[in-house]
Amino acid sequence: MAASNSGGGGPLSAEAAAALREGVGLVFARWTALQMAVENQWGGRDSRAKADQLGASIVSWFCHSKGPHYFEDLVDMMYDTISESLNSDFEDGSVEEVAEQLLIMHEECQQSNYSSIEKLRNSHVQGNAFSQSRQIPIGDNDDSDSSDDDDDALMMDDEAIAPEGLADGWTVFPPRRGRGNN
Structure with a gap:
């Protein structure tokens, strides 16, 4: 193809x-x-x-x-x-x-x-898409050394940052892979 x-x-x-x-x-x-x-x-x-x-x-x-x-x-x-x-x-x-x-x-x-x-x-x-990605919490600590790591984590696939740390009613949105493959 x-x-x-x-x-x-x-x-x-x-x-x-x-x-x-x-x-x-x-x-x-x-x-x-x-x-x-x-x-x-x-x-x-x-x-x-x-x-x-x-x-x-x-x-x-x-x-x-x-x-x-x-x-x-x-x-x-x-x-x-x-x-x-x-x-x-x-x-x-x-x-x-x-x-x-x-x-x-x-x-x-x-x-x-x-x-x-x-x-x-x-x-x-x-x-x-952005508001959905913000619903996945990534480290709530105040450690300034991890702030750069948090930015990198936000750029990762949903699979890479889920489901760890999901509590308190947070919703995981599954990846949208495979659509369009006919």
């Missing part, structure tokens, strides 16, 4: 481009690391606009650049933008997961298949 190469199916129709734009927005809204960067303004006061610009750049890359669209190119573009615009390095594997999901979504849109976007649209999350 061509998961790493999003084929030469030609330019997207207006309908497919609009669906892809919506799909990128839905994926970004569920991307915990990105939402944390925006909420904490790691890229400054205009962090939301910078995240939105990343999404617009990705849609433009899919819609206006000649294929093939390679996984490595998308990942590199995403890492560069996140590093430069949001002053962040996402080392949790989420950039690669999101890139793979977007490549699959683009390929589906080329075939007028909007099923993965429809699934995202119909699976509204309660609140946003």
Whole structure:
């Protein structure tokens, strides 16, 4: 299968481009690391606009650049933008997961298949990804030496920080892996 190469199916129709734009927005809204960067303004006061610009750049890359669209190119573009615009390095594997999901979504849109976007649209999350991630408590000690460790722990997969330390009615949200694998 061509998961790493999003084929030469030609330019997207207006309908497919609009669906892809919506799909990128839905994926970004569920991307915990990105939402944390925006909420904490790691890229400054205009962090939301910078995240939105990343999404617009990705849609433009899919819609206006000649294929093939390679996984490595998308990942590199995403890492560069996140590093430069949001002053962040996402080392949790989420950039690669999101890139793979977007490549699959683009390929589906080329075939007028909007099923993965429809699934995202119909699976509204309660609140946003960032507020969900904050519900997992990570060390409540006042030891200043551990403050850097806490920041790193927040960037890890849900699997890496759950279920230890969950008490007092905290809710664990399971990882959303495997969706989009047809």
